[in-house]
Every structure is written in C-alpha cells, then in structure tokens.
Amino acid sequence: MAFTNADLVAGLKREGIISSPFVERAMLAVDRGLFIPQNPYVDSPQDIGSGQTISAPHMHAYALELLKDAVDKSGLDIRFLDVGSGSGYFCALLAAANREATVEGIELVPELVELGKKNLQKLGWERVPEIRQGSGWQSLGVERYDAIHVGAAAASLPTELVKALKVGGLLLIPLGPQHDTQFLTLVHKKTDNEYTTRRVMAVRYVPLVDQKN
Numbered sequence: 121m122a123f124t125n126a127d128l129v130a131g132l133k134r135e136g137i138i139s140s141p142f143v144e145r146a147m148l149a150v151d152r153g154l155f156i157p158q159n160p161y162v163d164s165p166q167d168i169g170s171g172q173t174i175s176a177p178h179m180h181a182y183a184l185e186l187l188k189d190a191v192d193k194s195g196l197d198i199r200f201l202d203v204g205s206g207s208g209y210f211c212a213l214l215a216a217a218n219r220e221a222t223v224e225g226i227e228l229v230p231e232l233v234e235l236g237k238k239n240l241q242k243l244g245w246e247r248v249p250e251i252r253q254g255s256g257w258q259s260l261g262v263e264r265y266d267a268i269h270v271g272a273a274a275a276s277l278p279t280e281l282v283k284a285l286k287v288g289g290l291l292l293i294p295l296g297p298q299h300d301t302q303f304l305t306l307v308h309k310k311t312d313n314e315y316t317t318r319r320v321m322a323v324r325y326v327p328l329v330d331q332k333n
C-alpha cells in the first residue's frame with residue numbers, strides 16, 4: 121500500500137513499469153495528490169467529475185515510457201499535446217519529463233478545463249502547461265507536435281491528430297470499439313504522408329466524445 125507519492129513511484133519501479141530514469145524523475149516531481157484528492161497514491165483510476173476518470177498511475181507511467189523517443193530529448197521548439205487533459209496530471213508529467221518543452225492540453229468539458237488549470241497552478245511552477253477548451257477531433261490549428269497523448273478511446277484514428285504530428289513524432293492513442301477492449305496504439309509519423317502503427321496492449325478507456333473524422 122502506497123501512502124506517499126514517493127512510495128507510489130517506488131512501487132511502479134519495483135514492478136518494472138517505470139524503467140527509464142526520466143519517467144521516475146517526472147513522476148517524483150509531480151505529486152499526484154495535487155491532481156486527485158481521493159486515494160492519489162493507490163495504483164487505480166479515480167473519478168474526476170463530469171463522468172470522467174484520471175487514469176491509473178501505471179497507465180501514465182507506461183505512456184511516458186512509450187513516448188520516450190519523442191519526449192526524452194533536447195532540441196528547439198519541442199512541443200507536446202495531451203488530448204483529454206482532464207485533471208491536468210499527464211500535462212504536468214510531460215512538462216516535468218522535459219523542462220524545455222512547451223506543453224498544451226486540450227479538453228472538451230469546460231468544468232474539466234478549469235479543474236486542470238486549477239490543479240496545474242498548485243505546482244507553483246513558473247511556467248505551467250496551457251489547457252484550452254476544444255475537441256481533439258477537430259482541426260487543431262497550425263502547431264505541430266513531437267508527442268501527442270490521447271487519454272480517451274477513439275473508434276478510429278483521428279486524421280487531425282496524425283496531421284498535427286511533426287515528422288518523426290509519436291502519437292499514443294487507445295483505438296477500438298467504445299465501451300469494450302481497445303488497443304493502446306503507438307503511431308510513428310515517418311514522412312508527411314506516411315506513418316506506422318503498433319498495437320502495444322489491450323486497454324479499456326472512456327470514449328472520446330464528439331468523434332468525426
């Protein structure tokens with residue numbers, strides 16, 4: 121039983137879920153207790169209101185590990201996007217994982233946009249990720265991202281998200297039928313119009329709403 125954030129991270133490391141030092145550092149730098157009041161240090165999902173949940177810590181640890189090549193790097197104008205930012209916790213992890221990066225969240229439900237913003241302020245950081253209200257299914261504008269994480273399941277791959285990746289970028293998204301088992305899928309954009317997909321594991325996520333391709 122984990123009672124502190126450090127205990128939670130140590131447990132995930134012991135189980136082999138955290139294997140990279142950058143993931144461990146990021147998860148230690150962000151106290152999950154700032155993002156969810158109930159049982160923050162237990163490895164399980166929790167309600168965040170509006171019928172949504174914050175994912176279990178092991179899923180967020182896996183997500184960071186899988187996005188490693190796009191996140192744990194240096195360079196100019198590094199950008200990450202978290203679609204369905206909810207509590208704001210994964211946005212915070214992305215920012216802690218790469219202090220040089222610009223991190224944005226996009227969230228459909230206005231109450232959760234506010235919740236995410238409020239939670240991120242609690243970190244007391246000089247620069248925190250920005251969360252905007254909108255849908256990951258609609259055009260995301262001109263920005264291109266090194267890494268995109270999607271925290272809800274899509275029935276099919278949203279073309280706008282692939283478009284929003286930089287060449288060489290990675291997109292991690294649960295894909296498959298709604299309210300059933302989906303596959304966490306890693307998309308690697310090879311060129312402007314070519315990408316590969318790899319099914320990583322079977323998962324069960326809440327559905328992305330407002331899906332239109």
Ligand code: SAH
Pocket residue numbers: 168172173174175203204205206207208209210226227228229232254255256257271272326327328329330331
């Ligand atoms: N990753 C977050 C929340 C995961 S729950 C966390 O761990 O706290 C999935 C989130 O996706 C919810 O907040 C939900 O409101 C949001 N969402 C659902 N459909 C969306 C869409 N089309 N665009 C943006 N956000 C969406």
